[in-house]
Amino acid sequence: MTRKLLLAVGLLLYASLVESADLLELIASKPALSQVKKIIEADDVLTSLLKSKSYMAFLPNDKALNTYQGVKDSILISYHLSNLPYLVQDMPDELNTDLAGNPRVYISKLPSGRPSTTGWEHLHVYINDAKVIDANHEAISSRGMKQMLHIVDRVITPTVPRGIDFSQIDSIYLNPDAQKLIEKPRYYGLEGSLSISEFEGRVNALNLHDVYNISGKNTFFIPVDAGINTIIDKQVIHGHVVPGKVLFTRTVQDSKEEFESLAFTDNLKVFISMENVSSFNNEDQYYAKSKTIASDVAHMKGTALARIVKGNIPIKNGVAHLIDRPLMLVATNVLAILQKTAQLSMFYDLIRNHDSGLINVMTVAKSLTIFAPSNEAFKKVNNRQLEQIQLNTENISRLLRLHVVERILTTDELMDRNREPNLQVPTLSKGQSLYFAINSMDPKSPVVTVEGAGVTGTLTTANVIARNGAVHIVDRLLGIPSQTVYEKLATDPILSATFNLSQQEGWNEKLKNRDEQFTLFVPTNDAWAEIRRTMPSAYKKLFMGSFAYHVRNILERHMIANSVFTLEELLSLTTNATVSGKNILQGRLNMTRGKVYFQARVTQSFGDSADENDAQIVLDMKDGNTAEYYTDWNGVRAKVIRPDLKCVNGVVHVIDKVMMMNRDVTVSGSAVPAASGLASLVATFFTVAFARALHH
Numbered sequence: 165m166t167r168k169l170l171l172a173v174g175l176l177l178y179a180s181l182v183e184s185a186d187l188l189e190l191i192a193s194k195p196a197l198s199q200v201k202k203i204i205e206a207d208d209v210l211t212s213l214l215k216s217k218s219y220m221a222f223l224p225n226d227k228a229l230n231t232y233q234g235v236k237d238s239i240l241i242s243y244h245l246s247n248l249p250y251l252v253q254d255m256p257d258e259l260n261t262d263l264a265g266n267p268r269v270y271i272s273k274l275p276s277g278r279p280s281t282t283g284w285e286h287l288h289v290y291i292n293d294a295k296v297i298d299a300n301h302e303a304i305s306s307r308g309m310k311q312m313l314h315i316v317d318r319v320i321t322p323t324v325p326r327g328i329d330f331s332q333i334d335s336i337y338l339n340p341d342a343q344k345l346i347e348k349p350r351y352y353g354l355e356g357s358l359s360i361s362e363f364e365g366r367v368n369a370l371n372l373h374d375v376y377n378i379s380g381k382n383t384f385f386i387p388v389d390a391g392i393n394t395i396i397d398k399q400v401i402h403g404h405v406v407p408g409k410v411l412f413t414r415t416v417q418d419s420k421e422e423f424e425s426l427a428f429t430d431n432l433k434v435f436i437s438m439e440n441v442s443s444f445n446n447e448d449q450y451y452a453k454s455k456t457i458a459s460d461v462a463h464m465k466g467t468a469l470a471r472i473v474k475g476n477i478p479i480k481n482g483v484a485h486l487i488d489r490p491l492m493l494v495a496t497n498v499l500a501i502l503q504k505t506a507q508l509s510m511f512y513d514l515i516r517n518h519d520s521g522l523i524n525v526m527t528v529a530k531s532l533t534i535f536a537p538s539n540e541a542f543k544k545v546n547n548r549q550l551e552q553i554q555l556n557t558e559n560i561s562r563l564l565r566l567h568v569v570e571r572i573l574t575t576d577e578l579m580d581r582n583r584e585p586n587l588q589v590p591t592l593s594k595g596q597s598l599y600f601a602i603n604s605m606d607p608k609s610p611v612v613t614v615e616g617a618g619v620t621g622t623l624t625t626a627n628v629i630a631r632n633g634a635v636h637i638v639d640r641l642l643g644i645p646s647q648t649v650y651e652k653l654a655t656d657p658i659l660s661a662t663f664n665l666s667q668q669e670g671w672n673e674k675l676k677n678r679d680e681q682f683t684l685f686v687p688t689n690d691a692w693a694e695i696r697r698t699m700p701s702a703y704k705k706l707f708m709g710s711f712a713y714h715v716r717n718i719l720e721r722h723m724i725a726n727s728v729f730t731l732e733e734l735l736s737l738t739t740n741a742t743v744s745g746k747n748i749l750q751g752r753l754n755m756t757r758g759k760v761y762f763q764a765r766v767t768q769s770f771g772d773s774a775d776e777n778d779a780q781i782v783l784d785m786k787d788g789n790t791a792e793y794y795t796d797w798n799g800v801r802a803k804v805i806r807p808d809l810k811c812v813n814g815v816v817h818v819i820d821k822v823m824m825m826n827r828d829v830t831v832s833g834s835a836v837p838a839a840s841g842l843a844s845l846v847a848t849f850f851t852v853a854f855a856r857a858l859h860h
Contacts, residue, residue, distance in 0.1 A: 186215045186305050186306055187303045190303040191221070191313065196315065197223055197315065203236055203237065209238075210241065217247065218248075219311050220247070220311070220313075221312070222246075222296065224317070229319060232319040232321075235326065239263065240319070240321075242262045243262075243269070246260065246261055249312035252299040255289070256271065257270065263324065267478065269291050269320060269478065270410045272410075273287045274289075275287065276288045282300065284299050284300060292320045292483075293320075293475070293476040294317060294318035295316060301314070320478075321476075323340060326353060328351060337351055342377065342484055352477075354474075358486055360389065361389060363389075363392060366396045367401060376405075378481060381409065381482050382406060382481055382483075383482055383485070384404065384484040385405070392490060400463075400490060402434075403426070403456075404491055405426040409423055409482075410482045411438060412475075413472065413485075419438065419439035419440070419624075422435035423436050425454070431458065432459065433457050434456050437455070438450060438452055439451045439625070441538065441539075449507065452472060452487050452491060453469055453491075454470075466629030467629065468490075468493055468629070470491055471505075472486070473486050473488050495628075495630040497632045498526050499523065501630055502515070502536060502635070507539050508537075508635075509539060510542050511537050519561045519564050522564055522565060525568075525592070529570065532571075532632060533571065534635045534636070536636070537638055537642070538637050538639060545641050546646060549644050550641075562593045562594075566592075566596050568593075569590070569591055572634055575636075578612055588600070588805075598614050599614070599616075599806050600612060600613065600615075601613045612636075614642070616643055617643040618809035618811055618816065620655065622638065622640075625637040645810045645812050649816060650673075652809060657689075658688050658689055658690075658818070659688065662687055662719075665692075668712040668716075669712040669716075675813070677813060679813070680726065682728070682813060682815075683814055683817075684814065685819050687802070691802070691819065711829060718828055720757035721756075721757050723755060734751070734753070737753070749763060760795075792804075793817070798825060802820050803820045804819050805819065
């Protein structure tokens with residue numbers, strides 16, 4: 165009985181082997197692999213091998229082959245084959261392929277955030293720069309050996325000599341390391357605009373070939389000839405190598421992740437990172453960035469950017485990327501950075517077309533800092549507004565110069581000054597300043613925001629250094645608002661206390677309306693902290709959420725509804741007056757609740773308040789003096805520390821004190837707070853009715 169059972173099992177196994185598809189048949193059954201099938205069938209040797217031997221194939225689909233510009237032949241397919249049939253989740257970090265010389269492919273596994281249903285979906289798996297999109301299809305060769313098929317979304321291009329008889333060259337060039345790639349770039353099509361002979365000459369002159377034949381898995385950045393116009397020393401060459409890491413462009417998904425370069429010593433510390441920056445046409449553009457955080461006499465602190473012009477060149481000891489200029493080196497001037505950085509092309513074109521004077525300033529000035537919006541930032545701008553601004557020479561120049569500071573301002577200095585209560589720096593746009601906040605104090609990668617004319621952007625790449633200054637790339641075009649007053653309060657970290665307070669009973673919902681207009685004087689978080697210190701009981705009542713009526717009264721004292729008044733417009737409403745013996749400009753507006761006097765004067769002293777129910781806005785507009793703006797309500801004097809934060813439905817002026825007193829939170833006849841606006845109205849009605857009944 166046992167013998168019969170074993171025989172039956174054996175026959176079943178044999179039958180299953182006979183009936184199972186081999187790898188070639190499995191490929192033929194996949195409609196997405198029709199082009200691969202044709203290439204394989206044109207080579208009898210390859211066809212025979214795929215039928216009979218143990219193989220793992222990771223093949224590009226038809227879509228990938230349609231976009232591939234290289235030679236499509238059996239050599240290419242051989243680089244997509246390995247004789248070890250792994251499930252995709254079990255692949256090692258590197259695999260030898262079946263191509264002549266057995267060049268490697270490198271495997272990267274990243275978490276996908278998805279559940280695993282068949283064993284691999286919890287991973288994003290990349291083979292070199294190609295992503296696995298279908299996996300773990302098993303086959304059996306005609307000899308009964310296991311085979312495996314995976315499908316990838318890109319062609320994996322081998323680094324092999326093309327157009328050259330293999331028998332005529334040394335076999336070491338069939339599977340080159342970085343040194344061999346630099347030594348014989350023409351073997352691999354690196355000619356013309358991709359020539360790297362200048363860099364190879366510098367490596368030769370410094371006798372640094374050993375840098376490029378280091379074993380293991382490394383990443384090499386090699387500048388093309390067109391980008392080399394200055395001396396490159398040993399430290400700079402070391403700064404182009406990331407040892408121990410294979411970084412393909414698609415596998416570096418966090419641009420904030422930084423890697424130590426070979427230029428990492430006690431005196432000089434250089435990090436390398438990579439970033440994917442989509443162009444205005446939504447095409448992927450990859451950049452390499454060097455960040456020098458510790459400098460020596462010959463090398464400045466700061467960031468250098470280089471665009472990857474040909475990436476993901478697999479080599480024996482890792483991967484190489486050709487870049488359009490050297491890393492670590494300082495640009496001639498800030499204008500050169502704008503000119504040569506593709507992701508800043510739209511900002512540069514605006515300057516070139518509309519402000520030739522600013523072009524000249526950027527060339528000859530000794531100290532400038534540019535907060536340059538990326539091409540991606542322009543996607544967030546109202547195009548109609550931008551077009552309107554460009555029709556007026558003065559307006560477009562004012563907008564562009566809002567992004568320029570006449571001094572060198574690095575993130576190190578901003579972090580040092582972060583404790584200043586109102587960190588602001590004047591710009592080349594007369595009367596306009598930039599305001600800064602540090603949202604992360606990590607010295608390696610601080611998160612810095614900059615605000616100009618009410619628009620807040622984040623520095624995505626900081627401290628790109630030139631000989632006459634620095635460029636910071638920001639994710640917003642400053643000066644053209646896109647947020648409502650509501651959104652401005654909700655997103656500005658120093659206004660969060662006012663925003664939270666304004667949510668009571670939905671008071672701030674009106675600020676979402678883009679068809680209405682508001683002028684708002686908004687106290688900072690520090691201003692509310694002062695109320696908490698000096699009026700603890702009143703502060704507690706306001707923020708406990710049960711005194712919405714009193715909150716509304718206070719907030720409406722800070723608001724002008726149905727009108728937008730910039731400080732310049734407020735000033736236009738003033739006339740000469742004398743207050744406390746001083747000649748000033750003075751006018752009056754009606755707030756939503758109460759009145760406001762606004763004034764312009766040189767001095768910072770006030771004298772006595774004119775009327776305890778009024779507020780005063782004090783402006784210093786005298787030529788040759790720094791403007792200072794204040795509010796004065798009932799003797800409460802608050803400085804306007806950030807004027808003219810423009811929104812699509814109004815303007816916000818930030819003040820450093822709250823226009824309120826203890827008596828603003830007094831509950832008449834009882835210490836019990838009103839439950840709601842409706843309850844307050846009902847209580848008032850019955851109180852009046854009861855009084856009338858007693859009278860009669």
